[in-house]
Amino acid sequence: MTEITPLAPRPEVLDFLATRRSRPAKTLRAPGPDRAALTPLLATAMRVPDHGKLEPWRLIVLEGAALARLAALTGRLGAEQGRDPEKLPKSQAMFADAPLIVAVVSSPQASDKIPEVEQTLSAGALCLSLVNAAQAAGWGANWLTGWMALDRDFLTEGLALAPTEWVAGWIVIGTESAVPPERPRPDVAAKTEWRSA
Numbered sequence: 001m002t003e004i005t006p007l008a009p010r011p012e013v014l015d016f017l018a019t020r021r022s023r024p025a026k027t028l029r030a031p032g033p034d035r036a037a038l039t040p041l042l043a044t045a046m047r048v049p050d051h052g053k054l055e056p057w058r059l060i061v062l063e064g065a066a067l068a069r070l071a072a073l074t075g076r077l078g079a080e081q082g083r084d085p086e087k088l089p090k091s092q093a094m095f096a097d098a099p100l101i102v103a104v105v106s107s108p109q110a111s112d113k114i115p116e117v118e119q120t121l122s123a124g125a126l127c128l129s130l131v132n133a134a135q136a137a138g139w140g141a142n143w144l145t146g147w148m149a150l151d152r153d154f155l156t157e158g159l160a161l162a163p164t165e166w167v168a169g170w171i172v173i174g175t176e177s178a179v180p181p182e183r184p185r186p187d188v189a190a191k192t193e194w195r196s197a
Contacts, residue, residue, distance in 0.1 A: 020135055023135075025098065029099060030175065032063070032099035032174040037137070041134055044129070045129040045130035054114055056108050057106055057107055057119075057123040059103065062102070070095040071093070075088055077151065078092075094144060094146065094148075099174035100174060101170050104168045105123075105159070107164070127168055139176075140175060142171070144172060145168075149167035
């Protein structure tokens with residue numbers, strides 16, 4: 001019989017989680033993590049709830065010329081689709097100015113037991129897990145989306161995704177150039193209901 005060892009309290013982890021906040025992507029600069037530094041963060045980020053062990057996600061690491069290509073594609077497709085020309089430069093800058101982006105691709109798997117919504121939630125959990133892992137390792141990180149995460153033309157031409165796939169998050173990772181001020185947080189009492197019957 002296997003002996004159960006109780007989990008030990010980890011107050012330093014709770015302190016990190018209680019004070020963590022995303023760093024604005026526009027303040028993240030090179031260098032970003034290299035492959036040796038990023039790989040263990042990716043492995044850590046994949047330790048998320050995954051009902052049925054379907055692994056309904058995959059990652060695409062975007063650097064250098066890949067980011068420049070996606071910035072140009074954003075501008076071209078955005079103009080062709082008639083998107084707001086005043087907002088397009090910001091969308092392009094997400095790619096053009098990023099030191100590194102990890103695209104967390106939601107890749108739902110056919111399953112009679114696991115509904116797609118649970119698989120989507122697993123991809124979302126991976127996004128936050130990667131932001132937290134990057135920040136715990138000393139990097140600045142931010143989870144972004146935008147129209148490019150769901151636009152089928154962009155996903156097909158830019159990332160060669162399958163028709164059922166989409167981007168749950170563009171995780172920008174780099175070196176902080178400014179520490180953002182703290183922002184108001186939700187009121188726990190106002191957002192929590194306790195039931196005992």
